[in-house]
Each structure stands twice: as structure tokens, then as C-alpha cells.
Amino acid sequence: MFPLLFSGSALRVRSSESDTQRFVNRVLQKEVDTLKPVRIGICGLGTVGSGTFNVLTRNAREISARAGTDIIIEQVGARRDNPACDTSSSNVTRDVFEVARNPDVDVVVELIGGTTVAKELVEEAIASGKHVVTANKALIAEFGNELFAKAEAKGVTISFEAAVAGGIPIIKALREGLSGNRVEWLAGIINGTGNFILTEMKDKGRAFEDVLKEAQKLGYAEADPTFDVEGIDAAHKLVILASIAFGMPLQFDKIFTEGISAIEPQDLTYAESLGYRIKHLGIARQSDKGVELRVHPTLIPAKRLIANVNGVMNAVLVKGDAVGPTLYYGAGAGAEPTASAVVADLVDVARGFSAAQENKVAHLGFAADALQDLPVLPISEVTTAYYLRMTAEDRPGVLNKVTQILSDSGISIEAVIQKEPEEGGTEVPLILLTNRAVEKQLMEAIDGIERLEAILGEITHIRVESLG
Amino acid sequence: MFPLLFSGSALRVRSSESDTQRFVNRVLQKEVDTLKPVRIGICGLGTVGSGTFNVLTRNAREISARAGTDIIIEQVGARRDNPACDTSSSNVTRDVFEVARNPDVDVVVELIGGTTVAKELVEEAIASGKHVVTANKALIAEFGNELFAKAEAKGVTISFEAAVAGGIPIIKALREGLSGNRVEWLAGIINGTGNFILTEMKDKGRAFEDVLKEAQKLGYAEADPTFDVEGIDAAHKLVILASIAFGMPLQFDKIFTEGISAIEPQDLTYAESLGYRIKHLGIARQSDKGVELRVHPTLIPAKRLIANVNGVMNAVLVKGDAVGPTLYYGAGAGAEPTASAVVADLVDVARGFSAAQENKVAHLGFAADALQDLPVLPISEVTTAYYLRMTAEDRPGVLNKVTQILSDSGISIEAVIQKEPEEGGTEVPLILLTNRAVEKQLMEAIDGIERLEAILGEITHIRVESLG
Incomplete structure (x- = not known):
């Protein structure tokens, strides 16, 4: 009778489990639930870190009511304070690794960015048996395979909804909402900076360099804009989406990437007169020969909904064999839109979706041993x-x-x-x-x-x- | 030590659980998982029923790999066969209640429609301790409160992603993907028939009655089109979305509903010349005074993405306080798009999301005792x-x-x-x-x-x- 006590597998053995047994289980579990909130440690207090702190604080009532338990900020790890959020009554440490080792922290929220300290932090958190929530697309795209394996070996989960398309719940849509489909292809405007530049070039006939400078002034583009305009940021996101859509390991090194710096205003005008718009798309397609993974400027018919996604907004168009085309649109970056996705992951953990349940939702949607090593087509x-x-x-x-x-x-x-x-x-x-x-x-x-x-x-x- | 054995609550007690214990739990659980597939009974073999049968059969590999276990059609209950799917090697019964009582069925998939037989069937399934997946918007909108209470008392789950906007995973987006937000408002094109009629009237200057007849001929509209064109179908869907968005019990009787039959082609033309489109929207908004719940023809700025959703397609625009506006677009009806949502619910059950876990995701997203009896404003x-x-x-x-x-x-x-x-x-x-x-x-x-x-x-x- 031992296995019957695992609630995660009760569905499969229910027919031999008595109502009384189930009732007892329920009461015991409820008691544990009520006693123990989920205690998190936020690492990094930049734009997304402060946004996450503020959303968790402001919407605490809604979040607790949805999660079925409280989500408590047990500790914050940040090299410096951020005036955008008031951490004066929080337990703040300057050493993020202290958070990863803190026995009172159940979930480490990695919002540092980059693939050096962030990677070490996530590894340390996993080694300490903690769940991880991250917004770090580079970390997942480049090191996801090894991190997921480590997490699975320790029975913890890495959640990364915020890593792709900010607040749009596109990972959840692909991993869970469209799980009945064979995904044929997907195409996304997944870099807001690039889309802002193309929109301004088209609407105002301005040159690339000119709009890029404005984007930098507005804070949409970094001082070094390479990641955005050369498509590396979009490539990180696309490789994550494609792996979930098709069920294959992350293959960042195989992706074809072309930026938007060579696009001239006249190209946008000519495209328009042919009935098209130019968008910087990440495209993933499954074919008999292999998988296409490519990021490049693309002409698309002006009448398509995704052709009308403008400015810094993101959108992902997914074609499933059963559902047909579906589109997901929203803010792809920014403090609170990204925080929205981070908090959704925390609520999932709190609801017991992934908590110590052997990752019932596999990291890439497909069971780890069911991932296929699909070939990626050269461009x-x-x-x-x-x-x-x-x-x-x-x-x-x-x-x-x-x-x-x-x-x-x-x-x-x-x-x-x-x-x-x-x-x-x-x-x-x-x-x-x-x-x-x-x-x-x-x-x-x-x-x-x-x-x-x-x-x-x-x-x-x-x-x-x-x-x- | 007894509660430590419940994997669903292990997150909260993990600090006192040893690695060895967790490893033993894991091995035992894996064994149970491998032994027991999820066995379902499909009730109703109309458009959605046959679509569900076909998608489950065709995409069995993807679905098993995502669910982590097989989903097996144990029985089909239907008054007659449907040439759209081959059930010749299935266990078919003409009595759907036999499915609800079948001890080998774990999940009853209710695809009969209506609120008479379907309600009895769902009640019988719950009474027999089975999970329910349904595409029935009328049943959930009108009887959801009592059915959820019955399901919670029995420790089973009712899933209804397919009840709103067909294949668009909008219930999941609201209940899980946006769970960090206070939802301010949402607006949806949630009746494809009505949107088809308005699109044709606008594009071709045709009269309402004329397009309605064509819609009936194309199979988009029923012989009695009242449910679609008078907004009742949209009202059913809106009340479900609003309850999840705001965390309140379903209140179908409080909704204001106005159809599209009074719209004339000239209104569409005048709207256009003012920079607007006319769409039949379901709108739910939270304000200090109360909640607005209304379905009516609405002028919206032509530049909004949702104003460009045409034909039979659906879209829901959700404004969260953290994420800002997000939009979800796709096919709102049809055999396989709706089946896509039904199968997603089945995969959720199979993944152990809701299975015997005390509904970790509450039916309306918020914990049942956290629902607020928000007043609905009169129009x-x-x-x-x-x-x-x-x-x-x-x-x-x-x-x-x-x-x-x-x-x-x-x-x-x-x-x-x-x-x-x-x-x-x-x-x-x-x-x-x-x-x-x-x-x-x-x-x-x-x-x-x-x-x-x-x-x-x-x-x-x-x-x-x-x-x-």
C-alpha cells in the first residue's frame, strides 16, 4: 500500500484507494499546506528584480488566493539597493550565494542575468535542493540541457516563463495549452527593440542608425545594441520555444541569425507597395528533412495579425496541427510585464505543479527521455x-x-x-x-x-x- | 513522519526530508506512473467528440511524451457513430451513463452539450470519483458553482478549457499564466459566428439577414441562430472568463446581453469613417463600484489588434496591472481546435496537475474560499x-x-x-x-x-x- 500515499500518483491508483483513505490524506495535506507558505529568495534587484518585488507585495492578496498559500519574500540578494522598490523591511544580503544556501528559502529567483554568476548561483541553488525561477534566456538557451539534468537529478524544477516574450505566457501555452498538437511551425516577434526600430523606420521613413540612437536614449536598447539588433537575443528565445514546440534538446549553436542593421527605409516602402511588412522574426519549422531554426528580417503579408504588431510589443504565432494558427501578444520586456511571468512561475510552484512531484511538467514540455535529437537544417x-x-x-x-x-x-x-x-x-x-x-x-x-x-x-x- | 510521504506537499516540508527518502519516493512513484496510463471515456461523438478521438489517436506519440504517460480511450459513449472517426476498434456504448460508472475509466470527457443529460452525466461521473473534462460553456456558466462544489467534495476536478474560445488556451492563461496580476478588464471576440457576420457585412456591405443565411449554409450558424447572434453563447463564455479573472462565483443571471441583429451596414461604414470598427464584444471590467459584465456590439479603434480579428476567428484581450495588455487569438470553434483544448486538459490531468491533489489549481483559479462576492453593475x-x-x-x-x-x-x-x-x-x-x-x-x-x-x-x- 506504500505507493498509495503519494498524492501525485493517486490518479493512477485511485480505483484501489478508499474514500476514507482519500479523506484522511486530504486533511493531513491541508494542514501541512496551511502551516507552510512558500518562501522565496530574490537574487538581483535590477529592473525585473524590483518589478517582481513590487508585484509580489502589491498583489499579495490575489497571489495568495490563487496559489492557495502565501508566497513570502524570505530574503533578497543584491549588490546594491534599487530606489524602485522599498526593501527596508526585508532581509537583504549583498551575497547572492547566501540566498542559495539559506535553509529557509524554498525557491531561488535568479534575476541577475548573464551566464557566469547566474549559472553558478543556479547550480548552487539546485545543489541545495531548491527550485529555481529565472528570467534568463541566455542561461537557459546555452546551458539549459545541463541545468535541467542537474535539476531532475535533485528532484527540483527550473521555471523560465519570463525568459521568452516577457509577460506573454507563451512557454505555458506551448508546454501545456497546446499539448495535444503536433506543432508545425512558429514565428515570433520576440525582440521589442528590433520591432521598435523597424516600426519607426517604416512609419517615419527614418534610417536605422538614427532610430537606434533614439531607442538607446529611451532605454529600449543597450549601449552595446548587438544582442538586440543582430538577433542574438531573439535567437536565445527562439531556441527555447523550438525545443518546447518540437520536443528536442536546446541547440543554440545550430541557429541561423541575421540582424536588421542592413535594412534600409526604402526596403520597408517597397515591401509595403507589394502588400508586405518587414518584421524581424524568429522562425522554427518542423519538416521531413529536419528542423529550421532561423532569425532574420522577413517580409510577411500586411494583412496578417502579426504584421500589425508594432513598437516594442512582442507576439508569437504558433501553428498546431489540431488548433490551427494561434497568436499570443503582449509586452516582451519591462519591469512588471516580466515580473508577471516570474510570479506566474512562483504560483505554479506554490500550487504544487512542479514541487517535488518529479517535474510532472517536464522542463521542455516533453518527458526528458522522450526528447528527440532532431536535425537542424542549415540555412x-x-x-x-x-x-x-x-x-x-x-x-x-x-x-x-x-x-x-x-x-x-x-x-x-x-x-x-x-x-x-x-x-x-x-x-x-x-x-x-x-x-x-x-x-x-x-x-x-x-x-x-x-x-x-x-x-x-x-x-x-x-x-x-x-x-x- | 506520515505527511512527508505526500509528494504534493513535499515542497513545504522538504527541509526535513532526506535525499534518500526523496530518492525512494521517486523510484516508487516512477514505477506506479509507468504501470498506470490514464484511461478516459469520451461521451458524445459529434463534431468535438470525433475531433478529440482523432487528435488523441493521431498525436498519441506527442501526447504521451508530454503527459509522461499514455492517455487511452477506454470507452466511447454515443447514441450513434460518426463517420468522421473510426471507432471500430473501440469499446463503444450507446449509454453514456455506462461510461460514468465504468470502473476502468479515470476521466469522463463530456462532449454532449446542453444542460440536461450533460449535467446528469457530469454529476454521475463526479459521484463515481472520476475527473471530468468538458467543452460545455452553458453547463459551466449556469451550473458551474454547484458542480465545482460537488467535485471539490469528492476530490476530483472539472476541466473546461474548451468551453471558452475553442483552441485558444485562455482559461490557462488567466488561471495560471497571469496569476501574478490584478486583472483590470478583459474584452473578447468570443463568438465566431457573430464575428463572421460582422466581417462580411463590413467587407461587402451586405445586410445582416443575408449574411446570416450564408453562415447557416456554411455550417457556422445553427438553424436557430439565437444563441450566437443574440449574444447568449458569448455571455456564457464571458461569465466564465470574468469569474476567473476577478475571483468571483459564476453569475450568469447578472450579465447584460445585446445581439448584433440591429446593426446595419451603414453603421459599419460610418464607424469606419470615424476610425473605428464594430465588433461584438464580451467585456468584463473591475471598478470601485462593482464589476461590469456585458456583451454588446462595440465600436473600437481600428488600429487595435483586436479590431483586425476577422471572420470566424476569436480573440481575447486581457489587461493586467503588471503585464499590461495581452492578446490571445485563434480558432474559437471547430472539431480539432476545440479538441486541442480538450486534450490539453487531459494532459494536465495526466501530468498530475489536478489529479487527486485537492485541485491545486482551483476551478476558477482562486481558492474556493477566497472567491469574493463582487457586485455586478447594472448596465x-x-x-x-x-x-x-x-x-x-x-x-x-x-x-x-x-x-x-x-x-x-x-x-x-x-x-x-x-x-x-x-x-x-x-x-x-x-x-x-x-x-x-x-x-x-x-x-x-x-x-x-x-x-x-x-x-x-x-x-x-x-x-x-x-x-x-
Whole structure:
């Protein structure tokens, strides 16, 4: 009868469990629940740390009523105070590792960021048998496989809803809400800075560098904007989403990443006149040949809902085989939106979702031994349509030569924009929209076109996705 | 030491539990998990029932890998077979109550619909100690309070993700994903039939009756379309969403409901020229005075994402105090989208979320004893802006008289459209957009305006929400 006492497995043995037994279990469990709140330690008091502190304090009534128990900030670990939150009546330490070792802390909330101290902290917390909640996308994307294994060996859970798309509960949607589906693909605007820049460039015809400076002034972009504008931040998030969607280990090194710094305002205008918008998307797709994992600027039909997600907002479009397309939209960053996701993870832990239950929701949604080592396709093998923009000498036969090269590579053309030269000019912009082609064939064709005497400079190419 | 053996409460007592003990628990639990799949009984083989059967069968590998155990269709109860799914190798009974009493069934999936047989079936399933998964919005909205109490008394769970917005995991988002928030308001397009009709009316200038007939032909609308076009279906869904958002018992009898049958194509056109769209929204808002619960046609700014949700698609916009606005979009009906939600609930049960764990996620998200009996405001006390359309005689001073009456009631005007009379005509349409006003004051003003000699017939009034 011993196993019957484990409530987590009672469903499966219920038929042999008596009502009396269940009642006794219930009473005993209720008593324990009432006695013991969940005690957390917040490590890091930056934007997200202070936001989490404030949300937990302000919404304590709602949170306790939902969690079924109190969530108490037992300790805060931060190198310095943050005027955005009042920790004067809290137990504050300057040593975050003290939090990880504190026997009165049940859950360590890692909000330091980065992959050095944060990684050590999480490892120490796991070693001390504590659950971990983190907003750290880099840590999960790059070191998730080993951290999850450590957590599973210790019977604790790492929760990371806040690591992707801020306050949008997209991890939960994929891991739990769409668990009946074979996910075919997903596409996300998962970097608010990049989306803000593209939105401003489009709406106001401003240049990339100009808008980037404003984004830095507004606090949307870091002093070193590489992570945002070159797509590394989006790549961290995409690799997490893809692993959960398809059930495979995290493979950050396999992702193709292209930033938005080469996009010019005219590309946004031409795209518009073709009925498209340019968005910086993270795309993951499951095909017979393998999994596509890519972050790059993408033309998408202007009528799609996701094409109308503007400014710093994020959105993820998920296509499941049963549910069809579903979209999740909200703030992808900021103190309280991110805190919203951190607190949701804490409530999950408190509700006993994952607590010492052998991770009933596996870290990546699929049971660890059910993850498949799916191959990730190199970008050269990916098939999409393309937007091509080139500068041509204004003389007869140029378009014909260009289309001949494409045709020889088996690439057909969907639309052409050819403008008159400016007054007195001899150069014209030439814009082509191709049908779907394998990337390496397109690259060969581009090489050939660039070698034409009448084509000046390099050809801008942007991938096109119908998301239909 | 007895309580230490309950894994659901182990988080709270972990500090006194040894690693060895935990390891032993784990091994024992794993064994039980491996031995016992979750055995379900599907009751009802209509659109959703057959969709659920097919998704469970087709995606068995993904579902087992996510659930951590197999979900087995132990029995199917249906009055007749459905050619949409092949149940030839299943144990089929014509008596659904046999499923509720079957000792080999762990979970009863109620997909019959209605509130008579379905209610009896759910009650019988609960009485037999079985978990229930249902897609039945009417049953939950009208009888949820008593059914939840019965389920809690028996230590089983009723899951109803599929009852609202089909495949969109909106119940999970509200109950779990946004659990750190005080929800300020939510607004949803939660009836696909109504949204299809309004979309067609707007895009093609067609009349309501005409599009309704097409919707019936396409299978989007029932032969008796009352539930859809008069807003009862949306009201069922809204009352469920509101209770979860705000933490209050279900109060279906308090909801204000107005359908779309009075909307004319010209209203859609005028709205457009004012920068708005008309959508049939369910709106729930928490204010100091009480909770607003209302379903009615609504003008919303055309630039809002939700204003661009077209055809049969659904979307719910939720405003939390921490997360800000978030939106959830997808198919609100149909065989497999609804099945997607049913299966997600089954995976939750299988993962041990709710199984015999005393409903760690309470039915309405908040612990049953933490629900607040919040007052629902009568529609007369609700404050919104209004769109007014009236027919006036084409003579001087009419507009002045109308605005005087509004002004006397303390209602100011945001915009006016006054058209020339048609060739040889003497009547003109007069359209006003007011600022926010209390509904009963507006109704008094409308009474006064309708009594003016120069105003012909009744005034069309549609509420306006900025959703900002």
C-alpha cells in the first residue's frame, strides 16, 4: 500500500484507494499546506528584480488566493539597493550565494542575468535542493540541457516563463495549452527593440542608425545594441520555444541569425507597395528533412495579425496541427510585464505543479527521455520566397538578363517593381519578389546577377514568409 | 513522519526530508506512473467528440511524451457513430451513463452539450470519483458553482478549457499564466459566428439577414441562430472568463446581453469613417463600484489588434496591472481546435496537475474560499462613450437642438457626421460620437432627442470602447 500515499500518483491508483483513505490524506495535506507558505529568495534587484518585488507585495492578496498559500519574500540578494522598490523591511544580503544556501528559502529567483554568476548561483541553488525561477534566456538557451539534468537529478524544477516574450505566457501555452498538437511551425516577434526600430523606420521613413540612437536614449536598447539588433537575443528565445514546440534538446549553436542593421527605409516602402511588412522574426519549422531554426528580417503579408504588431510589443504565432494558427501578444520586456511571468512561475510552484512531484511538467514540455535529437537544417537547405533589391543601369535588356539567371536556377518571379530613373540619373532600383526556392540555389543566382555589368553593388535579399 | 510521504506537499516540508527518502519516493512513484496510463471515456461523438478521438489517436506519440504517460480511450459513449472517426476498434456504448460508472475509466470527457443529460452525466461521473473534462460553456456558466462544489467534495476536478474560445488556451492563461496580476478588464471576440457576420457585412456591405443565411449554409450558424447572434453563447463564455479573472462565483443571471441583429451596414461604414470598427464584444471590467459584465456590439479603434480579428476567428484581450495588455487569438470553434483544448486538459490531468491533489489549481483559479462576492453593475450604471445614428429632417437648427439636449445631460460630443440629403430628399442621417457618459443619462438624453419633431424614428446607439 506504500505507493498509495503519494498524492501525485493517486490518479493512477485511485480505483484501489478508499474514500476514507482519500479523506484522511486530504486533511493531513491541508494542514501541512496551511502551516507552510512558500518562501522565496530574490537574487538581483535590477529592473525585473524590483518589478517582481513590487508585484509580489502589491498583489499579495490575489497571489495568495490563487496559489492557495502565501508566497513570502524570505530574503533578497543584491549588490546594491534599487530606489524602485522599498526593501527596508526585508532581509537583504549583498551575497547572492547566501540566498542559495539559506535553509529557509524554498525557491531561488535568479534575476541577475548573464551566464557566469547566474549559472553558478543556479547550480548552487539546485545543489541545495531548491527550485529555481529565472528570467534568463541566455542561461537557459546555452546551458539549459545541463541545468535541467542537474535539476531532475535533485528532484527540483527550473521555471523560465519570463525568459521568452516577457509577460506573454507563451512557454505555458506551448508546454501545456497546446499539448495535444503536433506543432508545425512558429514565428515570433520576440525582440521589442528590433520591432521598435523597424516600426519607426517604416512609419517615419527614418534610417536605422538614427532610430537606434533614439531607442538607446529611451532605454529600449543597450549601449552595446548587438544582442538586440543582430538577433542574438531573439535567437536565445527562439531556441527555447523550438525545443518546447518540437520536443528536442536546446541547440543554440545550430541557429541561423541575421540582424536588421542592413535594412534600409526604402526596403520597408517597397515591401509595403507589394502588400508586405518587414518584421524581424524568429522562425522554427518542423519538416521531413529536419528542423529550421532561423532569425532574420522577413517580409510577411500586411494583412496578417502579426504584421500589425508594432513598437516594442512582442507576439508569437504558433501553428498546431489540431488548433490551427494561434497568436499570443503582449509586452516582451519591462519591469512588471516580466515580473508577471516570474510570479506566474512562483504560483505554479506554490500550487504544487512542479514541487517535488518529479517535474510532472517536464522542463521542455516533453518527458526528458522522450526528447528527440532532431536535425537542424542549415540555412542553405531552407526553402522560402525572397525579396531582392538591386541597383541597375537604366538600359534595355537588364531585367531580361536578371530573370534569365533566376529562371536558369529554377526560380520563378512573383512580382517586379521597376522605377524610372531620377531626373538626370542613369541608375534605377529594381525589386523582385521570387517564388519559393532553396536558399543555396538563390545564393548562386544572386552571385550570377551581381556579376552582370549592368548591376551595381550588392543585392539586398530578405526572406519572405506567407505564415498562411 | 506520515505527511512527508505526500509528494504534493513535499515542497513545504522538504527541509526535513532526506535525499534518500526523496530518492525512494521517486523510484516508487516512477514505477506506479509507468504501470498506470490514464484511461478516459469520451461521451458524445459529434463534431468535438470525433475531433478529440482523432487528435488523441493521431498525436498519441506527442501526447504521451508530454503527459509522461499514455492517455487511452477506454470507452466511447454515443447514441450513434460518426463517420468522421473510426471507432471500430473501440469499446463503444450507446449509454453514456455506462461510461460514468465504468470502473476502468479515470476521466469522463463530456462532449454532449446542453444542460440536461450533460449535467446528469457530469454529476454521475463526479459521484463515481472520476475527473471530468468538458467543452460545455452553458453547463459551466449556469451550473458551474454547484458542480465545482460537488467535485471539490469528492476530490476530483472539472476541466473546461474548451468551453471558452475553442483552441485558444485562455482559461490557462488567466488561471495560471497571469496569476501574478490584478486583472483590470478583459474584452473578447468570443463568438465566431457573430464575428463572421460582422466581417462580411463590413467587407461587402451586405445586410445582416443575408449574411446570416450564408453562415447557416456554411455550417457556422445553427438553424436557430439565437444563441450566437443574440449574444447568449458569448455571455456564457464571458461569465466564465470574468469569474476567473476577478475571483468571483459564476453569475450568469447578472450579465447584460445585446445581439448584433440591429446593426446595419451603414453603421459599419460610418464607424469606419470615424476610425473605428464594430465588433461584438464580451467585456468584463473591475471598478470601485462593482464589476461590469456585458456583451454588446462595440465600436473600437481600428488600429487595435483586436479590431483586425476577422471572420470566424476569436480573440481575447486581457489587461493586467503588471503585464499590461495581452492578446490571445485563434480558432474559437471547430472539431480539432476545440479538441486541442480538450486534450490539453487531459494532459494536465495526466501530468498530475489536478489529479487527486485537492485541485491545486482551483476551478476558477482562486481558492474556493477566497472567491469574493463582487457586485455586478447594472448596465444603467456603466460609463462608456456612444455612437448615435438618427434620421433628421433637413432643416436649420436640428443639430443645435440635439447637442443642447446632450449638453443638458452633461454629455459632450467627440465627433459629428452630417450628410447632405439625397437628390430630392428631405431627410439626412446624423451621426454623433459622444464622450464617456453614464448609460442612464445617455438613455434620458436619447428619449429627449427622439421626442424632437425633427428627429424621425428611433435612434441607433452603440457603445464605444477605446481598449487603451
